[in-house]
Amino acid sequence: MYDNLGSQPGMQRPTNAQSTPFGNSFYGAxxxxxxxxxxxxxxxxxxxxxxxxxxxxxxxFSDPQYYFQVNDQYVRNKLKVVLLPFLHRGHWTRITEPVGGRLSYKPPIYDINAPDLYIPFMAFGTYVVLSGFSLGLNGKFSPEALNWLFIKGLVGWFLQVSLLKMSLFSLGSGEAPLLDIVAYAGYMFTGLCIAVLGKIMLSYSYYFLMPWTCLCMGVFLVKTMKRVLFAEAVKIVGVVIESSGVL
The missing domain is CATH 1.20.5 (Single alpha-helices involved in coiled-coils or other helix-helix interfaces)
Structure with a gap:
C-alpha cells in the first residue's frame, strides 16, 4: 500500500528531519x-x-652514490694516506661547499679526506681472493673454506663498524653518518691485502707486515676520528651561538 502510494505522481514521502536555512548555513560553516x-x-x-x-x-644515512664518485688519482692518493699516514703532510679536514642553502661535503673525487666505499669493497674482494689463493698454495683450499673467509671478513667489518660507532658515541659524537663509519672501517682490508700478499711471496714477511699495517691503520683512524670529533664540536658550538641570538 505504501509502495503504491509513493509511486503515484505528485506524491512525496515525508522526511524525518526538517532543514532550515540557518541550520544548513551553520552546518556548512x-x-x-x-x-x-x-x-x-x-x-x-x-x-x-x-x-x-x-x-x-x-x-x-648519506647518499650511497656520493661514496663511489672516485677516479684513479683519488684511489692512488687515498691508498697512500691509508697505508702511509705518516707521510700525509696536508690537512685532515674535509672540504665543504654550499648546496641548497646549506653546507655539504665535497665528494671523494674532489677531496682526498672524504670517505669512499669503492676502496673498501675492492679491498674486501681482493682480500678474499688472496686468502683463497694462499689456502690453495698450502693445499687447504675448498669452497667451504672460501665461504668461511667471506663470512669472517664480513663479521670483522661489522665488529669494526660497531667499535668505531661506540667509540664516537662514548666520546660524545654519535651523529656521524653510518656509511662514513662503514667506509673508515673497510679501509682495514687494504692493509690485510698487503699482509696476505707478503705471506704468499715470503711467508715470514707476514709477521712484519701485519703489525706495520695495523699501526698505520690505527694512526689513520685516530687522525680521522679526531677530525670527526672536532667537526661535531664546531657544529655544536655554532648551533649554540645561533640559538643564543649572537649571530
Whole structure:
C-alpha cells in the first residue's frame, strides 16, 4: 500500500528531519572549519614528520652514490694516506661547499679526506681472493673454506663498524653518518691485502707486515676520528651561538 502510494505522481514521502536555512548555513560553516582545521593540523604534522625523517636520514644515512664518485688519482692518493699516514703532510679536514642553502661535503673525487666505499669493497674482494689463493698454495683450499673467509671478513667489518660507532658515541659524537663509519672501517682490508700478499711471496714477511699495517691503520683512524670529533664540536658550538641570538 505504501509502495503504491509513493509511486503515484505528485506524491512525496515525508522526511524525518526538517532543514532550515540557518541550520544548513551553520552546518556548512562548521564542517568547513572542521575540515580546514583538521587539514592544516594534519599537514603540519606530516610536514614536520617528513622534515624530521629527512633530517635523520641525511644525518645517519648519506647518499650511497656520493661514496663511489672516485677516479684513479683519488684511489692512488687515498691508498697512500691509508697505508702511509705518516707521510700525509696536508690537512685532515674535509672540504665543504654550499648546496641548497646549506653546507655539504665535497665528494671523494674532489677531496682526498672524504670517505669512499669503492676502496673498501675492492679491498674486501681482493682480500678474499688472496686468502683463497694462499689456502690453495698450502693445499687447504675448498669452497667451504672460501665461504668461511667471506663470512669472517664480513663479521670483522661489522665488529669494526660497531667499535668505531661506540667509540664516537662514548666520546660524545654519535651523529656521524653510518656509511662514513662503514667506509673508515673497510679501509682495514687494504692493509690485510698487503699482509696476505707478503705471506704468499715470503711467508715470514707476514709477521712484519701485519703489525706495520695495523699501526698505520690505527694512526689513520685516530687522525680521522679526531677530525670527526672536532667537526661535531664546531657544529655544536655554532648551533649554540645561533640559538643564543649572537649571530
Amino acid at each position: 562548521g564542517s568547513g572549519l572542521i575540515r580546514g582545521g583538521l587539514g592544516a593540523y594534519g599537514e603540519k604534522i606530516l610536514g614536520s614528520s617528513s622534515e624530521y625523517v629527512q633530517s635523520n636520514i641525511s644525518r645517519y
